[in-house]
Amino acid sequence: MKTYARIEDQRVAEIVSLNVKPEKLYHPSLVWVDITALPEQPDINYRYSDGVFTAPVTDAENAALIASSRLAAEMDGANRVIAPLQDAVDTVMATEEETARLTEWKKYRVLLSRIDVSAAPDITWPDKPK
Known part of the structure; x- marks a missing residue:
């Protein structure tokens, strides 16, 4: 099982764990990033740019x-x-x-x-x- 983050407007909008690639279950226009191997998992609203996740400003x-x-x-x-x-x-x-x-x-x-x-x-x- 892998964990994916759905990116919308350069922010993490959703996180899912799946046995298949999200493109097989969700609309192909959605942007997904495999976050399974990341040492620190991003959360909802984390910013995403150029392959890097950063915590949102509180x-x-x-x-x-x-x-x-x-x-x-x-x-x-x-x-x-x-x-x-x-x-x-x-x-x-x-x-x-x-x-x-x-x-x-x-x-x-x-x-x-x-x-x-x-x-x-x-x-x-x-x-x-x-």
Whole structure:
């Protein structure tokens, strides 16, 4: 008996164990891959591409990836606001308003740096300064 995975849209849609090739029992348009000899058997929803099976991304992994992207974007934005404000302070050209804004943006950047993206989606994002 052999084990086969039916592939649909580059994902494992079904797994069957048969004594005959699946083409003899199922419609010939279906795509089947013999997985009998694989050391680690794929499961439903595993991705399949170029002969390789990979586990699907879990919701938690996906949430962490999204949070990581957002964190990078937020930090980049904060750095772009902070740089000219810091230059104004360093060159003794800053107004009181610019100095106050610099402090608020630096606090925001510190709060961002403390975010643990692995806690996604349960992250409380700090409020962006104005």
